[in-house]
Amino acid sequence: MSSVTPDLLERWVGDGLAASAAVEEEQGIDHFDRLPDSILLVIFNQISDVKALGRCYVVSRRFHSLIPLVDTVSVRIDCVISDDLSTLSASSCSSAAAEKTRSILSHFARVVLGGIVRPIYALGQILSSSSSKRLSYAESSFSEVSHYSPSEVLKNFKEIRRLRIELPAGELGVNDGVLLKWKASFGSTINSCVILGASSVLSSSSTSPPTQLGSRSPSSDLCGGEDNASIPESFYTNGGLKLRVVWTISSLIAASARHYLLQPIVRDHKTLEFLDLTDADGQGVLSMNRRQLQELTMNPVSASGSSQRTLMPALSMRLWYEPQLEIPCGMMLKGATLVVIQPSEEKSREMVAGGSCNSDVLSDLSWVLNAFQEPYCSAARLLMEKRPYCLEMNSF
Amino acid sequence: MASYERRKVTLKSSDGEEFLVEEAVAMESRMIRYMIWDGLAGDVIELPGVKGKFLSMIIDFCKKRVAWAAGGDGTLEGLKSDFVKVDLGTLIHLSAASFCLKTNDLVDLTSQTLANRIQGKTIDEICRALNPEE
Numbered sequence: 001m002s003s004v005t006p007d008l009l010e011r012w013v014g015d016g017l018a019a020s021a022a023v024e025e026e027q028g029i030d031h032f033d034r035l036p037d038s039i040l041l042v043i044f045n046q047i048s049d050v051k052a053l054g055r056c057y058v059v060s061r062r063f064h065s066l067i068p069l070v071d072t073v074s075v076r077i078d079c080v081i082s083d084d085l086s087t088l089s090a091s092s093c094s095s096a097a098a099e100k101t102r103s104i105l106s107h108f109a110r111v112v113l114g115g116i117v118r119p120i121y122a123l124g125q126i127l128s129s130s131s132s133k134r135l136s137y138a139e140s141s142f143s144e145v146s147h148y149s150p151s152e153v154l155k156n157f158k159e160i161r162r163l164r165i166e167l168p169a170g171e172l173g174v175n176d177g178v179l180l181k182w183k184a185s186f187g188s189t190i191n192s193c194v195i196l197g198a199s200s201v202l203s204s205s206s207t208s209p210p211t212q213l214g215s216r217s218p219s220s221d222l223c224g225g226e227d228n229a230s231i232p233e234s235f236y237t238n239g240g241l242k243l244r245v246v247w248t249i250s251s252l253i254a255a256s257a258r259h260y261l262l263q264p265i266v267r268d269h270k271t272l273e274f275l276d277l278t279d280a281d282g283q284g285v286l287s288m289n290r291r292q293l294q295e296l297t298m299n300p301v302s303a304s305g306s307s308q309r310t311l312m313p314a315l316s317m318r319l320w321y322e323p324q325l326e327i328p329c330g331m332m333l334k335g336a337t338l339v340v341i342q343p344s345e346e347k348s349r350e351m352v353a354g355g356s357c358n359s360d361v362l363s364d365l366s367w368v369l370n371a372f373q374e375p376y377c378s379a380a381r382l383l384m385e386k387r388p389y390c391l392e393m394n395s396f
Numbered sequence: 397m398a399s400y401e402r403r404k405v406t407l408k409s410s411d412g413e414e415f416l417v418e419e420a421v422a423m424e425s426r427m428i429r430y431m432i433w434d435g436l437a438g439d440v441i442e443l444p445g446v447k448g449k450f451l452s453m454i455i456d457f458c459k460k461r462v463a464w465a466a467g468g469d470g471t472l473e474g475l476k477s478d479f480v481k482v483d484l485g486t487l488i489h490l491s492a493a494s495f496c497l498k499t500n501d502l503v504d505l506t507s508q509t510l511a512n513r514i515q516g517k518t519i520d521e522i523c524r525a526l527n528p529e530e
Contacts, residue, residue: 031485032526034492039507046511055519174429 014068036067039040045072048164050153057156059162071161071271075150076280077168151264161264161273170283171254177201179333180247183285183371184255187295189313192342195251196380197244199335202383204326229388231321244337251284252341258286259301261314266296304396314395316347318388325382338383340368344392399509406440407455413448415455424458428500440486445496453479454499480509484525487513498504 032040045067047053050073057067150165174180177200184193235241258277266272272293277286288296304311318340324334365384369377403419407428422441423429431437435506443451463472479502480487491506514522 031488033490036492036495039491039495039503042503042507043511046508047515049515052515052517055517055522056514058519059522199448 012348029366030062033062040066041069044070046207048072048074050075054153068156068158070157071159072164073157073160073167074164075153076166077150079168095161107305120273151268155268157269159271160269161271163269163272164276164278167258167277167279170279170281172250178256180251180256181283181372181376182251183287184251185287185289185292186255186259186310187288187292188299188301189310190252190256190259190341191292191346192340192367193252193255194217194368195248195337195339195341196372197247197335197337197339198325198333199243200333202332202334204330204332229317230387232323235321235323240321240335241389242309242322243341247337248317248339248341249396252312252315253309254284255286256304256312257307258284259310260303260308262286262288263296263301266293267300267330270297312337312393312396314391316344317340317341317391318395320383320386320388322383324384325379327375327379327382329378331375335381335384336379338368338380340388397525405437407448407451408440408442409451410447411448412445413451415452417455417459418462421455421458421462424461424499425454426500428497443497446493447489450493451488454493454502457502458499476505480505483508484513504525 010112015159028317040063044053044056048070053067053070053073056063058064080169108109154160154163172180179196179198179199179201182195183194186190262275262277266275266288271289275288275293301310303309320338322336325333325335365381368380370385371377404416405419405422405428407415407416407417407422419432423432428437428441431441446454457475460468460475463474464472464475479490482490487506487510491503491510494500494502494506514525517525
């Protein structure tokens with residue numbers, strides 16, 4: 001953080017509330033001194049943006065003492081810088097972004113599908129949160145852009161309970177028109193992940209009515225004993241399944257990379273209760289609650305090989321597919337897919353406890369439906385009425 | 397529907413201004429409400445922490461809100477946004493006064509508005525807002 005300059009210090013006017021109105025007028029006391037600490041904290045918690053809080057931090061001594069107590073903070077990251085670049089380079093954010101591509105999965109994509117999915121942008125070791133406004137005030141003698149990692153930016157906050165970090169974009173480069181959203185929940189390792197995808201999204205007025213619609217009788221068997229509940233054979237042979245597997249693996253890798261990056265932040269902020277790592281595209285959300293954060297603190301993460309991401313355990317996946325799915329807001333998803341992923345160990349514990357296939361799906365329902373907002377929530381619910389295709393995946 | 401005399405109470409600000417208001421309006425302030433319920437309030441309630449200028453704005457808002465709740469025109473959102481269409485200094489005074497009077501939703505409203513105003517400002521601008529006389 002920049003140091004407080006002498007003229008700024010002169011402006012501070014002491015702690016606590018002013019003695020009386022008359023005294024205030026005479027001395028021209030700081031307006032904000034009328035407000036008690038509790039209200040200032042309410043205001044700072046509502047601001048929550050870390051850059052704005054950083055500005056307030058240097059405004060007055062009173063603000064300086066209160067800002068570290070803020071418990072709700074959100075960090076919006078401007079750009080991602082990979083290991084290879086010097087952090088003191090004078091390059092602007094956009095050129096840094098262009099150079100950041102260091103695909104950890106491009107090799108995999110080439111092997112499996114010959115480039116249908118664009119390479120995934122890897123998250124470098126240093127996530128940058130550069131602020132040119134802050135720069136122009138505090139460090140006007142420097143011409144270069146300063147970069148700070150989220151850990152550095154957050155180090156002055158001692159009492160954060162809710163933290164939200166937003167990446168500038170989703171890591172997964174998907175072709176135009178493809179829908180891909182994921183939501184993952186981690187403790188020391190993955191607890192669950194839900195992925196919703198579609199090869200294209202159209203408005204339903206532009207397409208002819210599909211033969212298999214999302215309208216089913218309310219009494220339909222959730223175990224999917226009926227014929228129209230099965231996935232068409234062509235799905236397995238025309239590359240549809242392979243593509244979904246790539247989506248799944250890409251999403252899991254993105255999630256585990258994010259999780260790995262969060263370790264130092266979780267370690268430094270023991271008061272955390274909720275942590276969300278999202279992106280500006282609305283593509284992926286990684287969330288952790290209090291129990292999971294404590295688990296991560298007690299059992300630090302093991303990396304997967306030499307990559308900068310958390311090891312994935314053996315996983316059980318259930319995949320639902322519908323060639324054409326109409327959802328309530330007037331959209332039509334083609335090749336709609338829902339994948340629900342849990343560690344195999346967790347799944348077999350549920351099977352033993354729950355007994356039949358019926359209760360298994362029912363117990364999944366609530367947390368899967370909470371993963372996405374409308375209209376995707378409805379899409380997930382409609383997809384789950386069918387019979388799933390089950391897959392097992394080894395640890396990676 | 398028999399007409400009856402609604403109880404009124406006088407609120408006195410720190411600078412001696414007096415406002416005669418209906419009890420229902422005064423009770424929008426939790427502090428005043430508890431004083432009345434506990435029988436600690438006389439006909440005149442003194443509010444040393446709140447100046448007349450700001451007390452009158454808050455009373456005005458409370459009157460409008462009570463009227464709206466009884467089936468008046470307009471929206472609550474409209475009332476709220478009109479209340480905060482003031483300069484920063486006044487907003488801070490209103491926030492402090494709401495805190496004093498324990499009109500919690502006004503505290504929330506003014507805090508949120510202050511947060512929005514601070515959010516986009518540079519350090520210089522925030523400092524200027526703190527000390528406009530300098």
